[in-house]
Amino acid sequence: MKPVMRNLPPKFVWISLGVEGGINESNLNAYLLAPYQSSDFICLDAGTLFAGLQVAANNGCFHDIPMQDQPDQCVESVVLKSHVKAYLISHSFLDHLHGLVSVSPNDTPKPIIGLPETIDGIRDSIFNWVSWPNMGNEGKNPVGQYQYQRLSEGRRTPIENTSMHVEALSLAHSNSADSAAFLIDHDGHYVLYMGDTGPDEVEQRTTTEDLWKRIAPLIRENRLHMITIEASFVDSHPEELLFGHLTPKWILKSFRKLALMVEPNQPQQALAGLKVVIAHIKPCLLASKPDNTRQIIEQQLASHNDLGIHFILVSQGTRLEF
Ligand SMILES: [Zn+2]
Incomplete structure (x- = not known):
């Protein structure tokens, strides 16, 4: 069997607005995604x-x-108001919502899309006239700027005002909360965005395995252009303190299972060249030296990477086409 060739022509544009999972409120998880040569973006978290x-x-x-046509507007305002067509939120924790709350008085009407538990959480805990004015379209005295859209797990749904569709699958994110993965497609090509999640073995669930079953055929058919996955902590982080997050060691362990599903006879080749963007790194506060969590995670991913995966660690404000 020949190894899969992954020289796919670009089908998507991806821009990082925030890449970390904590501490710095000006750099928390958020990514824009649009079809290639389009500027109709969705905002993932x-x-x-x-x-x-x-x-x-x-x-x-x-x-x-x-x-x-808009000489008195700055480009970031134009992008926010006219080009961000929808928000897809993986779960309702604040490190995935903070920016949306802050811009909401200056935003334009658009949908907030997610699994029902996430949408209910935003309605009940954020846009409720206690934490913030009710910018949603449900609950007490709604302003109605944002239209809540609840996805049925596993059902492919069009994303309004874009040419993309989304299918959501649950992910385990500690005992007390779930998160979501979004499988986005456009013109027969796919991107997988994974919200926060812990290893199946630690969570004692099979949500990642179920997700891998869903995407394995897409990788085999060479139609999956990228996966975004979290790496919150370095390998030495104690397992009992993962709180529904991943480390480089666990990421590779999980990808080895995916590789077996994709090519049971040749797992070492199955994911070669697959682009995997690393998200949600949690910086470490050390008085003694500058934070180097990102470099350690990059080194650990490289040292465990026996599958030839193309790991990508980007800073805020990076544009990728893939
Ligand atoms: Zn998070």
């Missing part, structure tokens, strides 16, 4: 929005956004 749009704008990520 929204931990940091405006600060990320500013960094992305300064880095030239929005060079293709036409500005002639």
Whole structure:
């Protein structure tokens, strides 16, 4: 059997607005995704929005956004109001919502999409006139700017005002909460965005295994362009303190199972060249030296990587086409 060739022509544009899982409120998980050569974005999680749009704008990520008709607007405002078409939220924890709450008074009407538990959490705990004005369209005295859209798990659903569809699958995120993975497709090509999750073995669930079963055929058919997965902690982080998160060691352990599903006879080749973006790294606060969690995670991923996976660690305000 020949190894899978992954020289796929680009089908998507991806811009990081925030890449970390804690501490710095101006750099929390949020990513824009659009079909290639389009600027109709969805925003995958929204931990940091405006600060990320500013960094992305300064880095030239929005060079293709036409500005002639809006001379009095900055590009980040134009992107937020006119080009972000929907928010897809993996779970209702604040490191995935903070930016959305902050920009909401300056935003335009659009859907907030997620699994029912997430949408209920946003309605009941965030947009409720206690934490923040009710910018949603349900609950007490709703302003109605955001339309809640609950996904049925495993059902492919169109994302309004874009040419993309989404299918959501549950992920285990500690005993007390669930998170979601979003499988996005456009023109027969796919991207998988995974929210926070712990290893199946620690969570004592099979949510990652179930997700791998869903995507294995797409990898075999060479139609999956990228996976985003979290690596919150370094390998030495105590297992009993993972709180529904992953480390490099657990990521590779999990990908080896995926490789076996994709090519049972040749698992070492099955994921070679697959692009995997690492998200949600939790910085470490040490008075003695600058935080190097990111470098350690990068080194540990490289040292465990016996599958030839193409791991990508990016900073805030990075544009990728894949
Ligand atoms: Zn998180």
